[in-house]
Amino acid sequence: MLTVFGSTALDTIRTSNTVLKDVLGGAATFAGISASFFVDTGLIAVVGSDFPKKYHKILAKYLDLDGLVVKEGKTFRYDGSYDLTLTKRTTNKTELNVLGSFKPTVPENYKKSEFVYLANNDPDQNTSLIKEFENVKFSMCDTIEYWIATKRPSVIKMIKAVDAVVINDEEAKLLTKEHNLIKCAKKMMEWGSKYVIIKKGEHGSLLFFEDVIFPSVAFSLEDIVDPTGAGDSFAGAMIGYLASKKDTGLAEIKKAVIYGNVLGSFAVEKFGVDGLLKTSKAKIQTRVDQYQNMVEF
Amino acid sequence: MLTVFGSTALDTIRTSNTVLKDVLGGAATFAGISASFFVDTGLIAVVGSDFPKKYHKILAKYLDLDGLVVKEGKTFRYDGSYDLTLTKRTTNKTELNVLGSFKPTVPENYKKSEFVYLANNDPDQNTSLIKEFENVKFSMCDTIEYWIATKRPSVIKMIKAVDAVVINDEEAKLLTKEHNLIKCAKKMMEWGSKYVIIKKGEHGSLLFFEDVIFPSVAFSLEDIVDPTGAGDSFAGAMIGYLASKKDTGLAEIKKAVIYGNVLGSFAVEKFGVDGLLKTSKAKIQTRVDQYQNMVEF
Numbered sequence: 001m002l003t004v005f006g007s008t009a010l011d012t013i014r015t016s017n018t019v020l021k022d023v024l025g026g027a028a029t030f031a032g033i034s035a036s037f038f039v040d041t042g043l044i045a046v047v048g049s050d051f052p053k054k055y056h057k058i059l060a061k062y063l064d065l066d067g068l069v070v071k072e073g074k075t076f077r078y079d080g081s082y083d084l085t086l087t088k089r090t091t092n093k094t095e096l097n098v099l100g101s102f103k104p105t106v107p108e109n110y111k112k113s114e115f116v117y118l119a120n121n122d123p124d125q126n127t128s129l130i131k132e133f134e135n136v137k138f139s140m141c142d143t144i145e146y147w148i149a150t151k152r153p154s155v156i157k158m159i160k161a162v163d164a165v166v167i168n169d170e171e172a173k174l175l176t177k178e179h180n181l182i183k184c185a186k187k188m189m190e191w192g193s194k195y196v197i198i199k200k201g202e203h204g205s206l207l208f209f210e211d212v213i214f215p216s217v218a219f220s221l222e223d224i225v226d227p228t229g230a231g232d233s234f235a236g237a238m239i240g241y242l243a244s245k246k247d248t249g250l251a252e253i254k255k256a257v258i259y260g261n262v263l264g265s266f267a268v269e270k271f272g273v274d275g276l277l278k279t280s281k282a283k284i285q286t287r288v289d290q291y292q293n294m295v296e297f
Numbered sequence: 298m299l300t301v302f303g304s305t306a307l308d309t310i311r312t313s314n315t316v317l318k319d320v321l322g323g324a325a326t327f328a329g330i331s332a333s334f335f336v337d338t339g340l341i342a343v344v345g346s347d348f349p350k351k352y353h354k355i356l357a358k359y360l361d362l363d364g365l366v367v368k369e370g371k372t373f374r375y376d377g378s379y380d381l382t383l384t385k386r387t388t389n390k391t392e393l394n395v396l397g398s399f400k401p402t403v404p405e406n407y408k409k410s411e412f413v414y415l416a417n418n419d420p421d422q423n424t425s426l427i428k429e430f431e432n433v434k435f436s437m438c439d440t441i442e443y444w445i446a447t448k449r450p451s452v453i454k455m456i457k458a459v460d461a462v463v464i465n466d467e468e469a470k471l472l473t474k475e476h477n478l479i480k481c482a483k484k485m486m487e488w489g490s491k492y493v494i495i496k497k498g499e500h501g502s503l504l505f506f507e508d509v510i511f512p513s514v515a516f517s518l519e520d521i522v523d524p525t526g527a528g529d530s531f532a533g534a535m536i537g538y539l540a541s542k543k544d545t546g547l548a549e550i551k552k553a554v555i556y557g558n559v560l561g562s563f564a565v566e567k568f569g570v571d572g573l574l575k576t577s578k579a580k581i582q583t584r585v586d587q588y589q590n591m592v593e594f
Contacts, residue, residue: 084476086476179382180519180520182518182519183519200500203497203501204500204512204514213591214591214594215501215514215517215591215592216514216592216594217501217512217513217514220479220510220512221479222477222479223477224477251594254594258594294510294511294512295512295513295592297511297513297548297552297554297555
């Protein structure tokens with residue numbers, strides 16, 4: 001079993017031609033749904049009493065919700081605008097609401113999870129929560145600029161506490177104060193992470209393990225609708241795939257990255273989580289085969 | 298035989314910790330030397346009477362110089378500064394000098410060249426020069442922002458006149474007025490180019506042919522010294538490899554892109570052309586094997 005701890009949100013997404021208000025979002029939502037195509041996945045998250053029933057139904061279809069806390073108050077909200085090229089996002093507003101005072105705990109039936117994904121939460125919460133699991137075989141975390149800016153020592157401590165870090169290129173540079181991504185990864189590995197995965201958006205990703213570098217391209221798409229959640233979907237697919245294999249050797253981790261690229265590509269094809277909801281195990285496998293064919297030479 | 302038409306320059310390169318003045322540079326220099334590892338390569342270019350003998354000797358070691366014109370006056374000079382991350386370049390000064398009035402012609406013994414690379418020259422000159430060759434099997438051109446801004450219709454006409462375009466991502470967007478690189482490539486193919494190769498610097502490249510997209514990563518390097526000429530080295534290696542195979546089928550073009558990535562990686566490891574001068578056929582093959590191993594999953 002896999003446990004995903006992170007945010008469930010109501011997102012407002014603004015692109016050059018569309019505004020969608022209060023759609024289902026959040027790092028754990030994307031990561032959890034992605035992972036659920038590979039393995040039973042439990043969610044640790046909080047929503048407010050205003051969380052729409054239809055979204056609760058979607059989550060329930062894909063995820064075990066024993067760890068989903070419904071608290072009196074408003075759900076965490078994120079409001080962001082993309083530029084015309086869909087490559088730059090500006091945050092208009094973040095309302096923590098019930099997330100602000102959330103004290104996550106691990107439900108009894110999640111404590112045996114061998115795979116744990118800690119999304120871009122407060123690094124202190126991540127570091128503390130991972131200790132509640134009794135039998136972790138592979139843990140992975142993400143982080144964001146906000147935590148790097150406000151709690152860098154805690155981020156480094158969190159990285160020491162997990163097996164793998166998955167992080168954006170710009171955030172990797174900010175965190176490590178290096179320009180070159182290989183140097184960034186080396187620093188994170190020195191801090192104690194066995195694996196480092198640096199996400200480069202449309203340019204794919206770089207996986208690092210000991211002396212090995214595994215660069216991979218993104219799945220090429222002509223029509224991108226909404227990049228929200230692509231990185232979370234990537235991470236969820238990665239750890240979901242690994243959990244389904246119960247194997248975290250380098251060969252499987254490389255394959256996990258390919259599944260990550262593919263789920264990221266489904267995520268960006270529609271608004272919000274719609275791209276993930278429209279996919280299936282069969283469609284994922286078809287696209288992984290296409291990917292393999294695409295990069296062969 | 299391969300003919301390369303382009304600039305030979307004296308470059309001033311400024312990085313955060315080094316300034317090198319009047320070093321050997323120019324698109325045709327990088328492309329020609331790169332190509333020469335694969336096939337006999339002739340150069341069409343102009344230099345001034347101030348062009349140092351030691352640089353002439355370097356060119357003569359790698360290239361046939363029947364097409365190199367030495368004109369009374371000063372050699373074309375380019376002066377550029379890189380930012381701390383070596384990803385952004387600012388042009389400080391461009392002095393055309395003898396290049397400004399150069400009227401290129403094809404030497405008799407180059408006219409049978411089956412492979413022709415037209416570097417980022419005036420597009421009208423490129424379009425006119427290609428007609429002087431009698432037996433072209435495969436021609437490829439590059440272009441830059443300056444020509445897109447000042448002679449866009451001529452650039453489009455040039456693209457129609459060649460088999461392949463190799464172009465930077467930002468320039469592809471400028472030229473085609475599209476954001477998505479697949480859309481950019483489709484437009485250039487509609488204009489008449491059979492193959493389009495979009496270079497993405499440290500992120501590798503995308504090759505397009507009919508419905509096929511072949512994305513490839515760059516060879517990962519921890520220490521980059523000077524990105525000058527990386528794209529020209531990429532293009533030169535591509536067409537040099539193809540000329541050596543006398544085969545321009547898709548399978549060989551994909552391999553040509555890999556050789557392009559590898560020669561680009563040698564180019565950026567040292568200042569100016571030093572990275573290319575320090576490499577060899579054996580080192581190139583070793584790195585191509587490493588590349589293959591690196592991307593395998």
